[in-house]
Amino acid sequence: MTWLTPTMQDLLLDAAVETAQMVGLSALVAVVLGLPLALVLHVTGAGQLSPNRLVNLALGGLINAVRSVPFIILMVAIVPFTRVVAGTSIGTLAATVPLAIAATAFIARLFETALREVDPGLVEAAQAMGATRLQIVTRVLLREAAPGLVAAITVTLVSLVGYSAMAGAVGGGGLGDLGIRFGYQRFMPAVMATVVVLLIVVVQLLQSLGDLLVRRLTRR
Amino acid sequence: MEVPIAAPPPLVRLDGIRKSYGRHAPVLDDVSIAVQPGEIFGIVGRSGAGKSTLLRCVNLLERPDAGRVDVAGQDMLALDPAALRTARRGIGMVFQHFNLLSSLTVAANIAFPLAIAGTGRTQQRERVRELLGLVGLTDKAEAYPRQLSGGQKQRVGIARALASRPSVLLCDEATSALDPETTGEILDLIRGLRDRLSLTVLLITHEMAVVKTLCDRVAILDRGRLVETGAVFDVFTRPRSAIARRFVAEVIGDDVPPGAAGRLPPPADHEECRVLRILFAGPNSTRAVISEVSRRFRLDLNIMSGRIDEIGGEPFGLMAVAAYGEPAQIDAGMAWMQGLGLDVTVHS
Numbered sequence: 001m002t003w004l005t006p007t008m009q010d011l012l013l014d015a016a017v018e019t020a021q022m023v024g025l026s027a028l029v030a031v032v033l034g035l036p037l038a039l040v041l042h043v044t045g046a047g048q049l050s051p052n053r054l055v056n057l058a059l060g061g062l063i064n065a066v067r068s069v070p071f072i073i074l075m076v077a078i079v080p081f082t083r084v085v086a087g088t089s090i091g092t093l094a095a096t097v098p099l100a101i102a103a104t105a106f107i108a109r110l111f112e113t114a115l116r117e118v119d120p121g122l123v124e125a126a127q128a129m130g131a132t133r134l135q136i137v138t139r140v141l142l143r144e145a146a147p148g149l150v151a152a153i154t155v156t157l158v159s160l161v162g163y164s165a166m167a168g169a170v171g172g173g174g175l176g177d178l179g180i181r182f183g184y185q186r187f188m189p190a191v192m193a194t195v196v197v198l199l200i201v202v203v204q205l206l207q208s209l210g211d212l213l214v215r216r217l218t219r220r
Numbered sequence: 221m222e223v224p225i226a227a228p229p230p231l232v233r234l235d236g237i238r239k240s241y242g243r244h245a246p247v248l249d250d251v252s253i254a255v256q257p258g259e260i261f262g263i264v265g266r267s268g269a270g271k272s273t274l275l276r277c278v279n280l281l282e283r284p285d286a287g288r289v290d291v292a293g294q295d296m297l298a299l300d301p302a303a304l305r306t307a308r309r310g311i312g313m314v315f316q317h318f319n320l321l322s323s324l325t326v327a328a329n330i331a332f333p334l335a336i337a338g339t340g341r342t343q344q345r346e347r348v349r350e351l352l353g354l355v356g357l358t359d360k361a362e363a364y365p366r367q368l369s370g371g372q373k374q375r376v377g378i379a380r381a382l383a384s385r386p387s388v389l390l391c392d393e394a395t396s397a398l399d400p401e402t403t404g405e406i407l408d409l410i411r412g413l414r415d416r417l418s419l420t421v422l423l424i425t426h427e428m429a430v431v432k433t434l435c436d437r438v439a440i441l442d443r444g445r446l447v448e449t450g451a452v453f454d455v456f457t458r459p460r461s462a463i464a465r466r467f468v469a470e471v472i473g474d475d476v477p478p479g480a481a482g483r484l485p486p487p488a489d490h491e492e493c494r495v496l497r498i499l500f501a502g503p504n505s506t507r508a509v510i511s512e513v514s515r516r517f518r519l520d521l522n523i524m525s526g527r528i529d530e531i532g533g534e535p536f537g538l539m540a541v542a543a544y545g546e547p548a549q550i551d552a553g554m555a556w557m558q559g560l561g562l563d564v565t566v567h568s
């Protein structure tokens with residue numbers, strides 16, 4: 001382990017923290033923005049609580065558009081926007097902006113799918129009891145979809161770990177970036193291997209944690 | 221001074237209900253029913269006849285294209301959204317697939333209508349305990365729906381529907397997902413609740429057996445139109461429409477076994493063979509009448525089928541006989557039996 005010098009240890013630690021920042025922050029933004037988007041998308045669907053074809057098509061189209069742009073292009077394309085939001089176009093925070101946008105579109109679709117899995121009979125039963133639309137959303141849709149929503153967050157977190165490796169392109173740092181710079185460009189396969197193993201462990205942990213939570217929430 | 225006893229106003233009145241989806245044939249075509257307070261009213265029809273749509277028009281889960289909906293004297297179609305939500309609390313609904321929230325315990329499911337109405341926690345707990353007792357599930361309060369059998373789930377569904385003390389209970393195929401034994405238990409429960417809580421029940425089903433054991437009155441819906449409405453006993457013993465006869469036959473069997481009429485021996489010269497359907501409602505003895513009519517009118521009577529049954533505690537006998545004899549004698553025999561209060565018709 002001659003390569004694991006104190007300097008390299010610092011680099012690895014810094015990179016891990018950067019990855020955690022990028023993934024954590026963009027996932028947080030994605031959940032906060034994605035959930036209302038998914039709810040609007042869901043309730044405006046045909047035969048749902050507040051059908052609205054125009055809003056539904058517009059929002060669905062926007063989400064699809066964002067999702068179909070390759071991440072590396074999205075990152076470059078929104079640089080002006082990133083500069084406004086993050087104050088800079090390079091660095092960890094700057095990389096978080098495109099990550100958050102891509103993750104929001106991604107998770108909104110996954111959330112919507114989870115909401116659609118809720119038996120429409122439950123909504124109907126609540127309507128028959130005189131529930132308001134807000135009550136139906138909070139007490140029926142969100143509650144019954146909770147396991148699916150958590151599963152969607154898990155999938156998003158895992159995907160974000162992968163995407164964050166691309167953040168090196170805008171100087172975002174992180175584990176993936178470290179692996180490329182030292183492992184590939186400076187030909188230190190041990191660094192590359194360490195990074196890969198670390199990423200695998202992180203992904204496994206996230207997935208197991210998510211699965212555990214889903215099981216806890218599932219009463220079916 | 222004599223005060224005329226007026227019939228109470230119906231608790232649920234649907235008048236001239238029409239509904240269609242797109243340009244298809246109408247799902248409901250000018251349907252009118254009136255459900256009296258305290259009665260169990262059944263609507264039967266084949267799958268796709270429009271039963272669920274009709275039932276959903278009562279609490280306006282479905283808005284009719286035309287017609288009037290009155291529940292407990294309220295013109296439902298005139299209510300604004302908030303008033304409609306309040307009115308819906310007075311109308312309980314039970315579903316074929318129970319529609320319980322899988323994420324909530326039995327107690328929380330039953331409390332759900334109270335929770336959304338803003339009832340206090342203590343009151344909720346109190347009412348849930350009452351309701352659990354009412355449907356016989358006191359020991360299942362903390363269970364989750366997936367841990368229950370179908371019959372138990374429907375008991376929860378019924379308890380939930382009754383939580384806000386509604387005056388009307390709507391049941392959409394409440395027993396269609398259950399086995400026959402459990403169906404019987406749930407039907408008993410519904411009847412018991414009606415008696416104890418003086419509920420009014422409007423149920424829909426495709427099973428005539430449910431109507432026979434539970435309902436007071438029945439309406440038959442066929443392709444969106446009401447073809448027959450009446451007391452269950454009358455519809456079972458004297459069905460007027462072809463479709464009513466088919467539904468009745470499902471439960472109490474056909475009057476004349478298919479093909480039996482074709483196997484009858486031909487009548488002698490100057491004689492005729494007529495298949496008669498004889499209905500005995502009440503205490504008349506079947507056999508004495510048959511042998512007496514045979515003697516009096518010199519008729520040969522060939523019994524093709526016969527059964528004694530009971531609807532709503534009222535016994536009746538139904539018999540199909542092939543009568544051989546002179547036409548005038550058969551006419552006279554029929555008239556004589558009718559004179560005794562029997563219902564005699566010629567089977568076509």
Ligand SMILES: Nc1ncnc2c1ncn2[C@@H]1O[C@H](COP(=O)(O)OP(=O)(O)O)[C@@H](O)[C@H]1O
Nearest residue numbers: 241242247265266267268269270271272273274
């Ligand atoms: N939302 C809807 N859109 C289009 N057609 C519908 C809708 N709901 C019901 N129908 C049609 O109306 C008819 C009656 O349906 P329903 O009331 O569910 O019948 P039943 O309960 O007697 O089986 C069916 O042909 C069904 O396909």
Ligand SMILES: [Mg+2]
Nearest residue numbers: 271272273393
């Ligand atoms: Mg139906």
